[in-house]
Amino acid sequence: MTDEHAPATPATPAVPATPAELVRRFADRLADLGLTEAQAATRAGMSIAYLRRVLDLGCDFDRPALLRLAAVLGLEYQELVSGRPEERLHAAAPDADSAPLVGPPLLGELTVPECWTRLGPGGLGRLARTGPDGPVVRPVGYLVHDRTILYRTNPDGALAPDANREAAFEVDRTDPKLHEGWSVLMTGALEYVTDLALLAELPQPPAHGRWVRLTPGTVTGRTIRTASAR
Known part of the structure; x- marks a missing residue:
C-alpha cells in the first residue's frame, strides 16, 4: 500500500x-x-x-x-x-505523538485506483448488509482478486449471498501517532466463487465454509489528517 x-x-x-x-x-x-x-x-x-x-x-x-x-x-x-x-x-522519532494538534481535520478523497491500492492484496475489513432483523455488520478477512473482494463464510450465515440483497464492504486504517487515517467503502452484489482453478489457489475454508465474491458497483475512499504543531 x-x-x-x-x-x-x-x-x-x-x-x-x-x-x-x-x-x-x-x-x-x-x-x-x-x-x-x-x-x-x-x-x-x-x-x-x-x-x-x-x-x-x-x-x-x-x-x-x-x-x-x-x-x-x-x-x-x-x-x-x-x-x-x-x-x-x-x-x-518516538515522541512524534506528543505534538499538540492544531486546526480542524483535513479531509480528502481517494480515486478508485487509489482505493484499491489502499486495500492491498488482502487484510481485515467489515461487511454490512440488511437482514430480516435489521442491519448486520461483521468483520471479515478478505483477499483482492481482479478488482473484486473475496471472503469466507458459512452458507447459513448472515454474510451468505442473497440474490435480492447487495452488501457494503469497508476497510479503514488510522494512525494516532501520525494523526491521519483513511477509509474505503464499496457496495455490490455477492455470489459464491465457483471457478475451480481459482478455488484451488485459495486457502481452504473450514468444512462448513465457502468463498464468496463481492463485485463492487461503487467504490469510494476518504482520507483524514490533522496537522500537529512543531
Whole structure:
C-alpha cells in the first residue's frame, strides 16, 4: 500500500529488522492474508525449510529471496525488512505523538485506483448488509482478486449471498501517532466463487465454509489528517 496521501515528512532511515522482527512481520502479514507458511513458500519458489532459514538469518543472507517473499505478501521490500513508513518514522522519532494538534481535520478523497491500492492484496475489513432483523455488520478477512473482494463464510450465515440483497464492504486504517487515517467503502452484489482453478489457489475454508465474491458497483475512499504543531 502506498502513502502518497500522507502529510509530507522528512525522510527517515530504514533500519534493517532483526531476525525476530522479520519473523513477526512475516507472521502478521500471513495472518492478514489468510495464507499458510507452506503456501507462501510455494508462491515464493522455495521450500519451507529454506524460507525459515531466510527469515532466521535476516537481510544479509539472501536478499533476492526476501524480495520474492515481499512480493508474495504484497509488500515493498523495505516494508518487509524495516516496517511500513509510519513504523520507521516512529522508530526514528518516538515522541512524534506528543505534538499538540492544531486546526480542524483535513479531509480528502481517494480515486478508485487509489482505493484499491489502499486495500492491498488482502487484510481485515467489515461487511454490512440488511437482514430480516435489521442491519448486520461483521468483520471479515478478505483477499483482492481482479478488482473484486473475496471472503469466507458459512452458507447459513448472515454474510451468505442473497440474490435480492447487495452488501457494503469497508476497510479503514488510522494512525494516532501520525494523526491521519483513511477509509474505503464499496457496495455490490455477492455470489459464491465457483471457478475451480481459482478455488484451488485459495486457502481452504473450514468444512462448513465457502468463498464468496463481492463485485463492487461503487467504490469510494476518504482520507483524514490533522496537522500537529512543531
